[in-house]
Amino acid sequence: MSEGLLSWGAYPRLPQRAHDVDWRDELPDVLVSAAKARGTTLAYGEGRSYGDSCLADSGHVLTLRALDHFLFADWSNGILRAEAGVTLESILAAVIPHGWFLPVTPGTKYVSLGGAIANDVHGKNHHRRGTFGRHVRRLGLLRSDRGRVVASPETEPELFAATVGGLGLTGIIEWAEIQLSPIRSSQIDGISVRFGDLDEFFALSEELDAQHEFCVSWVDCVARGKKTGRGVYMAGNFAADGRRAVENRRRLTFPFTPPVSLVNACSLRAFNTLYWRKASSGRRRARMAYEPFFYPLDTLLKWNRIYGTGGFQQYQALIPESEARAGIHALLAAIAQSGVGSFLAVLKRCGDIASPGLLSFPRAGVTLALDFPQTRHLEPRLFSRLDAIVRAAGGRLYPAKDAHMRGEDFRRAYPLWEKIEALRDPLLLSRFWRRVNR
Amino acid sequence: MKRILIIGATSAIAAACARLWAGEGASFFLVARHAEKLASLASDLDVRGASAVATFIMDANDTASHDAMLEQAFARELDIALIAHGTLSDQAACEQDAALTLREFTTNALSVIALLTELASRFERQRAGALAVITSVAGDRGRPGNYVYGAAKAAVSTFCEGLRARLFRSGVSLTDIRPGFVDTPMTRGLALPRLLTSAPETVARRIKSGVERKADVLYVPFFWFPIMALIRHLPRAIFKRMRL
Secondary structure, three states, X not given: OOOOEOOOOOOXXXXXXXXXXXXXXXXXXXXHHHHHHHOOEEEEOOOOOOOOOOOEOOOXXXXXXXXXXXXXXXXXXXXXXXXXXXXXXXXXXXXXXXXXXXXXXXXXXXXXXXXXXXXXXXXXXXXXXXXXXXXXXXXXXXXXXXXXXXXXXXXXXXXXHHHOOOOOOOOEEEEEEEEOEEOOOOEEEEEXXXXXXXXXXXXXXXXXXXXXXXXXXXXXXXXXXXXXXXXXXXXXXXXXXXXXXXXXXXXXXXXXXXXXXXXXXXXXXXXXXXXXXXXXXXXXXXXXXXXHHHOHHHHEEOHHHHHOOOOEEEEEEEEEHHHHXXXXXXXXXXXXXXXXXXXXXXXXXXXOOOOOOOOOOOOOEEEEEEEEEOOOXXXXXXXXXXXXXXXXXXXXXXXXXXXXXXXXXXXXXXXXXXXXXXXXXOOEOEHHHHHHOO | OOEEEEEOOOOHHHHHHHHHHHOOOOEEEEEEOOHHHHHHHHHHHHHOOOOEEEEEEXXXXXXXXXXXXXXXXXXXXXXXXXXXXXOOOOHHHHHOOHHXXXXXXXXXXXXXXXXXXXXXXXXXXXXXXXXXXXXXXXXXXXXXXXXXXXXXXXXXXXXXXXXXXXXXXXXXXXXXXEEOOEOOHHHOOOOOOHHHOEOHHHHHHHHHHHHHOOOOEEEEXXXXXXXXXXXXXXXXHHHOOOOO
């Protein structure tokens, strides 16, 4: 009962035919039969990659959502082993009552464990804890040429480094074992501070990042001139006392896909101005639950529908520390001038903790992420300008978000890509990989 | 802390129910055919909060093995027993093959009736507990598209109707769970209408609450109750002309 699967951005619109895997013991057969008939395939989890990195080149994916069993937990040491289809939401529900939390979490809990590893995701604590992959102790891969392989930094270091952030190309991730982080409370002691421009952001980041495990900023992508880069800085730490509870807030589902995007220049300006004005000018401290702090967008299920049937693209770039101030300013100025963008534009300073993966996106610098409704003018007019700024600053784009990056830009930003190609499972190939290797 | 026996535990609907109970700290005795799948489910429930998980490998059609299984399961009193095993019969193949039809009947009706018979006496002796069986809306009326499956489910439903009245005097409940279209490995490949098809997790929430409040017959999701009421009341003269 599956219609064609798309990526989160619904662009490029290449509906994928699903081959369901219900149990681990069926996986070898389904892998071979899906790939034999079509040449290649790719594992598909929750479909939360934005662009074409989760789409199979052949249009036939293996859906692993049913591989969602926990396999083992050591509650005294915070070690958890689970099948790759388990979502971060299920992990939180299982581990919080025992006083543990995900060591690293992205901005949505609706991603699979396998997807979190394949994209080596990061979160608001990158400056403290690095990427998700740093907390993976070992993982189980199924390869069409080698069968089942257990990879860890010790036993199969090359395959492990290629698999973390390896976009699902080095084998099907069947299970993984991660190290959790201890918490006393599931609540966050947070602080939010409004900033009037980019210089203020950097000053705040210098001052407050070191004091907080979690930091992120919303930026007004419409503001121009002196106001360029104004926004709201948010930081927090887990509270030392207080409630420890799994949260299940009421959720709404965006009910339909409108024919045109509801995000446009007009709604964007109105929202951003209101949001900025609403934030108080002083430093506001508050204790809050973990859900609104980590996952504000998860309250509205299927929010990607607001961009209409045409879909959207996310642009997430990282500018190295030395060029960050000028580079981010140039990006924001170009975006503000274009008049398009998204309600949620995110600015985050990454730390210098090395990622274990060969293709991992984060490194020391500042990353800017925002969504754009897809139009045929988007790439030639805006993205080409942004790409030039990122290129000149020696920056890089995030493959998990990408649907447009030029092959030469990818290969320059990720010089180790050839090692992934060498270790790629011959039966696995994504649209993204085909595109950037041309 | 509830003690729960589930037969056919690795079926998608049963597993989804078990996860809900595990979150409340229930203890389980799980029965299924495949050792590897059962082990996955057992570890999963353990991590999700189950206080204890025991497993037993058994093919429900092997009625000779029922006794040994029940001996172990009833080492202590049980609060809930859920029978969830079954196969979706290939109607077209059954029409050409009487032996296959009988095998389908054994799996979906006879093995269930055998288990219910044994479970009923044991629950009767306990004078407490909730029995539950997953049947199907297909048992409400014999449709040309799946009357072998439907007839087997109907046999179980009718058996339950009588057994429920017998158990009532002992304070034991028997819930006849009739799911409509559910998106599970069993129904994969069928062209189910999207609007009427539910996820196992959705169905499981209603089953759990229905069994706990000792409902008699439970259509899941609830909208199948009016749909099936309508279908049950269609005159035969019309019904036999329909392609269902």
